[in-house]
Amino acid sequence: MFTVSFDKRDLDDLMRGLGNLPGEIKGKAIARALKHTTAIAKTRVIRKSAASTGMRQKDIRSVTIAVNTGADTASVIMRSGWIPLYQLGSVRQTRDGVSVRNWGTHQGTFLATMASGHAGVFKRSSAARLPVRELWGPNPAADVQNHEEEFMDVLESVADEKLRPRLEHEIDRLLRSL
Structure with missing residues (x-):
């Protein structure tokens, strides 16, 4: 099993700047931004794993889930055994x-x-x-663990590129609806 989590503590500087917003808006914006960013991260992990193992993306997608745990964190989890x-x-x-x-x-x-x-x-x-x-083929989760640095680089790039702009977008969207 391989788990990667995004945490709202990574966005503390942005949150300090938004301190006077109602808690409901901050909570909704964070949840939506995390869900969107986690979906992108899941897609990129699947693509990287498919290229690395030689498997089809649909086969890897079936053993990978993206979860928004509700506590301002989200995870991309890959669980698999050896594929026949x-x-x-x-x-x-x-x-x-x-x-x-x-x-x-x-x-x-x-x-x-x-x-x-x-x-x-x-x-x-x-x-x-x-x-x-x-005879058995690859194990996608083992591949992720064996090449952890490469997958962490992919996830860090997603967080850097997508999370903050998406959070700003969601806050703007919620403020316009007031």
Whole structure:
């Protein structure tokens, strides 16, 4: 699991300047700005992870959530296990083995559906018919942890570029509605 949080303490200087605004306006503006910025951060983390792992963005998006915890903080959370090679899309059996899009051909492997209905890419553990073992692809959450600095740079750039301007926009929007 990998979690990144934005905290309103990063905006204390801006908040001091807005001290005479009603608390309701500040609270709504912060919540909306955090939600917007967190959504952008989630998208950028997904793009970076997809480029790094060779997976499709939609597969990574399914294991990534953006949460506004309500206490003036927001988090981007990625939880995943190892993804079976079979689920990486465009899997086909060839004479040499199984070919997987973006991952190449795995020599000596085969596609099979087990009696339970589970389909996968398998390789024999010995010369005998059994046992076989399933082959696995990447783990997006492990990739984020292994390249934490790169992902933190992405998130810091989102916070620097988007959070303060979005907060100012939301405050202006709320003040115009009064």
